[in-house]
Amino acid sequence: MIPAQRRAMVLEQVQRRGTISIQELVEAIAVSSSTVRRDLEELEAEGLLERTRGGALVQSTRRSTYEPTTAVAAGLAREEKKAIAKYAIGMLRSGQSVIFDSSTTVREVANLVVSSGLPITALTNDLGIGEVLGSSNSVTVIIPGGTLRPGSLTLKGEPGPEFWRTIRADVLLLGTHAISEGSLSETSLDLAAQKRLMISAAERVVLLADSGKFQSPAFCQICSLSTVSEIVTDSKISDADLQMIADHGVKLQIVVVESRPDRRATN
Structure with missing residues (x-):
């Protein structure tokens, strides 16, 4: 290990x-x-x-700007992330344009896209996800460029912002650091700003977030929970968080993890 x-x-x-x-x-x-x-x-x-x-x-x-290293984050909630990714790939269709946000859960979807041979056009701000998707002959990969964030594979800054303003993708697979009080939040201003640009560039926004992401707010807000089209999470989500999602009218899909009783998906 x-x-x-x-x-x-x-x-x-x-x-x-x-x-x-x-x-x-x-x-x-x-x-x-x-x-x-x-x-x-x-x-x-x-x-x-x-x-x-x-x-x-x-x-x-709690320190609102702290986040685990990329390597540690990849090891957290591994079964939950795999279950969420397995459901999420079923939402994608051949020929779609899909934005892959820099996220360990979203990277799990990228792995499944490659193994399934699904033909899509993929756009991503993550060099690691780009490398994964680039190993498939069925995927056209577009990386907008920018400056590499220290200690991660995420690109930020120019020329990314201008690029996101010029495209319209079918789907965004979005990650977030925290979900609470009806909002999504991140640990840094640049990450939050980039996610808002990607949200604006997508026809449909699907938030992939394990139940551990429902926690106290991080440093800065990305958007209201009602901005996303759908949330995919796992069966460990609390009743209070289920109610928060229902209050914002967001479509919800919950996947079973570790043989725990499933909850019904709600609208």
Whole structure:
């Protein structure tokens, strides 16, 4: 198991339980206590949790601009992301133009597009997703360009903004850092601005967000929840968040994860 994947598992355990001991993490992940301690130190340094004597707990003072590294983010909610992606690819049709936002869940859809051989025109602001889609002879890949964000594969800034203003795509597969209080939010102004441009460039906006994304707001707002056409999430979503979505009149699809009872999709 690579370190980033292991740290993602540690972080998931802490987030799921609220507080956890080193011994509980050792048993849950099947690694040594010294390895767990190193992972906790690394995650605390990133501002993703707080160390306690003999364990860890969720970050009590949330930092709205903090986000996990790309490698750790890819390991979070892996089964949820795969289930969401499996449903999402069924929404795509041959010959469509599809915007792939920079998102670990959206990247899972890109993997399925390649394995299925679906012929589409793909537009993306993510070099990693572009590389995945570029391995298929059935996909035409367009990358608008820009400056690479430090520590990620996401492009930001010129010439991207002008490009997004000149196109009209059939579908946008959108990711977000947080969903709360009827809004989508991100950790940085440039990310939020770019997502708004992609939303404006799409006929249909499909938000792909695992239930862990329903959390307190990040640094800046992207848009109102009612801006999106549809949300695809997993069966761990809370009743309160279901009500929030219903209040905004957004179409919802929930996929089953870990054999948990499914909830009905609502409009």
